[in-house]
Amino acid sequence: MSEEFDVIVVGSGMSGGWAAKEFTVKGYKTLVLDRGGDLTHGEYKTEFTPPWDMPNRGQVNEDEAKRDYETNSECYAFNEYTKHHFLNDRENPYEFPEDKPIQWVRSSKVGGKSVLWHRQSYRFSEMDFEANKKDGHGIDWPIRYKDVEPWYDYVEKFAGISGSVENLPQLPDSIYQKPHEMNIVEKDAKARLEKAYKGSRKLIIGRCAHLTEPTEEQMALGRGLCQSRDQCQRGCSWGGYFSSLSATLPAAERTGNLTLLSNKTAHSVTYDPKTKKATGVKVIDTITKETKTFKARVVFMCASTIATTQILLNSRSETFENGIGNSSGVLGRYLMDHVAGSGAAGRMDGYEDVYYKGRRPTSLYIPRFMNVTEQTDEYIRGFGYQGGASxxxxxxxxxxxxxxxxxxxxxxxxxSWGMSIVGFGEMLPNYDNKIELNDKRLDPLGMPVVSISAAYGENEIKMKEDMKVQAINILEAAGFKNVTGWNGPPKVGNAIHEVGTARMGHDPKTSYLNGYNQSHDVANLFVTDGAAFASTACQNPSLTFMALTARAADHADKLMKSGAI
Known part of the structure; x- marks a missing residue:
């Protein structure tokens, strides 16, 4: 096998799959590296296994979970059916201060968290890209909604997003396949809520990456109609939901330009001080522990926010003693996640003669209203809700x-009928929320262990409490009884929406990337996963990962063709 390629992509999940597709379709010989084990679409070992054939009937063995999956077992998707898709925490340690617990959910297989995600797909709005500049928290995004809009269109057509057109400025509409249907209690709740708040608070069906009207392009890849089984994290042989395994990687494979290597942990990005460019990626085989360096003209980092940052910080040289491209010193800083852990639930009287069909794979969504249609002086930015009735x-x-x-x-x-909603709020950029490497403690592959220190600030704490209060108000206005709210312990990472640490910006002195996800210091190095974000917004970030990756690949292609990189 050749050790030289046009492009190396680190990571095969949401962002890495898109990078692989875009470059291979454009004719570039592309190497995709993933630390995870092999996983082939259509060969998901527990997909069709009934509970009576599982040792614990699908339930988690608590002793095993505590021993091997202390962090990952806290994920909503973790159970006996899916545990083999999660990384063993005991064998892959990371560290954090006792007073700042961090949940870092990690995949153990090719396809990454694109196999495990909850598939909620929302665009960022112009308000989100302008927020940092307007309120002074964080640096200004070097892009605006109009820069990303055509790329949202592009990735949505390929991925397949179902949803409803709502014409909300804080939540731009996508290109949709037909939406999933609300059940009768949800429709009732929607009518009551929107009447009570005179339309300032909306309840809509969740926008999700599930095929409800498969296109010819999607069917040609072997994808089909979502079966409403809602067992997605086991793997979906129909390809009814979007993952890199079912969509982008097969598209890349068909070009003949893809080389995909599993069980290959990226150790570092190599660098030539004479050319001032990245030369490739050094990897460690997770099974044999052998090392090898692959070379390429361009390197795309798509390993997920924390993993990408670990690799970049570990990419040291005389030129970059604190990580490749880190002349600004911001690499590893400004880690963000969504504010989570608050919500409410209640019961609905009546409708006991009505049930619903199937297991709908998406939730309801209540778009952000605080500091949009309603104002508060308690905190800046805002939050949305996800949930449903059953x-x-x-x-x-x-x-x-x-x-x-x-x-x-x-x-x-x-x-009886009940409904619950949980909030996802925006976390402000904070220099002290950081990722570092502990050189005194090595993991089993000999790499410095990741040390994470991050916590909610005063703004997030106030927002989190109001997320509970407003959730109670919403359910009561919608007609639910015995409504109770909760505000769980603050814990960064439990939304599994980590972003930041290699942020975009105008100024190379205060940011790591330019507006095309390109390193300010190393022209052929790109970062297109969540690490590139300058703020979080309150929407799920995966759709924006896809759009920014496709946009960055297009820009890199133009630079390669011009000879600039």
Whole structure:
């Protein structure tokens, strides 16, 4: 196998899959490196396994989870069916201060978290790209909505996003396939809520990367209609939801220009001080521990925010003693996640003669309203909600005592209707929220362990409390009874939306990347995962990962063709 390529992409998930597709389609010989093990689309080992064939009926063995998956087991997607998709935390340590717990969810397979994500797909708005400049928190994004809009269009057509047109300035509409349907209680809640708040608070169906009207392009890749099984994290052989395994990587493979290597951990990006360019990537085989260096004209870092930052910080040379391209000193700084852990739930009387069909794979969404249609002086920026209404099922009988025919009959009838919503709020950029390397502690591959120190600030704490309060208000206005709210312990990472640490900006002295995700210092080095973000907004970030990656690949292609890189 050749050790020289046109492009090296580190990571095969949401961003890496798009980089692979874009470059291979353009004719570039492209190497994709992933630390995860092999995973082939259509060969998901627990996809069709019924619970009675699972050792623990699908439930997590608590002793194993505590021993091997202390952090990953906190993820909503972690269970007996999916645990093999998660990295073993004990074998892959990271560290944080005791008073600042961090949840870092990591995948163990090719495809990364694109196999595990909840598929919520929302555009950032002009308000989001302008926020830093307007309120003075963080540096100005060097791009605006109009710069990304055509790339949102581009990736949405390929990925397949279902949703409804709402014409909300804070949540631009996408190019949609038909939306999933709300159930009868959700429709009732929507009508009551929007009447109570005179339209300032909207309840819409969640916008998600699920095929409801597959296109010819999507079907040609072997993708098909979403089956509404809502077992997506096991893997979906239909390709009903978007993942790099079902969509971008197969598209890249068909070009004949793709080389994909699993079990290859990127150690560092190599650099030539004479040309002032990256020359390739040094890797460690996770099984044999052998090292090898691959060369390329261009390097795209797409390993996920924290992993990408670890690799870049570990890429040291006489020119860049604190990480490649880090003349600004901001690499590893300004780590952000969404403010999470607050919400409310309530019960709805009636509708006991109505049920719903299938297991819809998306939630409801309440777009941001604070500091948009309603104002507060308590905090800046805002939050949205995700959630939904359903009827209680047989799972509520877990732990109950009983046996025989009467017990079985007692749990066959659906329970009453209930609804819950949880908030996702914007976290402000903060220099002290950081990622560093602990050179005194090495992981099993001999790389310095990642040390993370990050916490919510005063703005986030106030927002988090109001997320609970407003969730209660919303459910009560929508007609729910016995509404209770919660505000869990603040913990960075539990939204699994980490961004920042290699941010975009106008000024090379205060930012790591320019407006095309290109290193200010190293012209052929690009970062297109969440590390590139200058702020978080409150929307799920994955759709923006895709759009920025496709845009950056287009720019790199032009530079390569002109001979600039």
């Amino acid at each position: 009827r209680g099922g047989w799972q509520g009988s877990w732990g109950q005592k009983g046996i025989g025919e009467d017990f079985k009959k007692s749990i066959q009838s659906p329970g």
